[in-house]
Amino acid sequence: MPSSLSFRLLRTAAFAVVCLGLGMVAHVFAGGSVRGPAMVAGFFVAAGGAYLSAGRERGPRAILTLLGGLQLVLHLLFSLSHAGSPAESVAHAAHPSSGLVPELGMLVAHGWAVALTALWLARGEAALWGLLRRLAARLVAVLLPVPATPFLSLPYAEPPVLRSAILRHAVTGRGPPAVIGNR
Structure with missing residues (x-):
């Protein structure tokens, strides 16, 4: 079901904030810093990517793909924002230890962080849409007239009377011992 513009x-905005927060925390933990203009640009990059897929409910695969791609773009944006001039940017990008090409440990850490965050977002997305569906069903049930039925009437037939079954393997001598006599 498509969503309205304000809900979209x-x-x-919620996805962009989580995506930007993850990217900034990962970049700072890796020893970098995030400047103000790069943070604002990162928010708009993340919001632009998220807006394209926010029209409908997103599944875990779509969220993981989007979040992983945006984390790569944010990594490049934050790494390139450290250089001042275009010549410094080119030199920074060409240097092997520039941070643009991450090491294996950083890739594994980013992969786990992206996977866990995507799982968290997917669970939240499913909970949100499930709640909206239940609210819509309740609203329809309240607003649409239903035929008048007596309060205690059942819309289905009575269940059959349960009969006791004799168990084949039942022990019949169970219970406390009988009192034989008073002593």
Whole structure:
């Protein structure tokens, strides 16, 4: 079911904040820093990517793909924002230890962080849409007239009377011992 513009923008902003927060925390933990203009640009990059897929409910695969791609773009944006001039940017990008090409440990850490965050976002997405579906069903049930039925009437037939079954393997001598006599 397609969403309205305000709901779509709200979901876009929430995804962009989580995506940007993950990218900034990972970049700072790796020893980098995030400048203000790069942070603002990163928010708009993340929001632009999220807005494209915020029209409908997203599944875990779509969220993982989007979050992983945006984390790569944010990594490049934050790494390139450290250089001042275009010549410094080219030199920074060409240097092998520039941080643009991450090492294996960083890739594994980013992969786990992206996977866990995507799982968290997918669970939240499913919970949100499930809640909206239940609310819509309740609203329809309240607003649409239903035929009048007596309070205690059942819309289905009575269940059959349960009969006791004799068990084949039942022990019949069970229970406390009988009192034989008073002593």
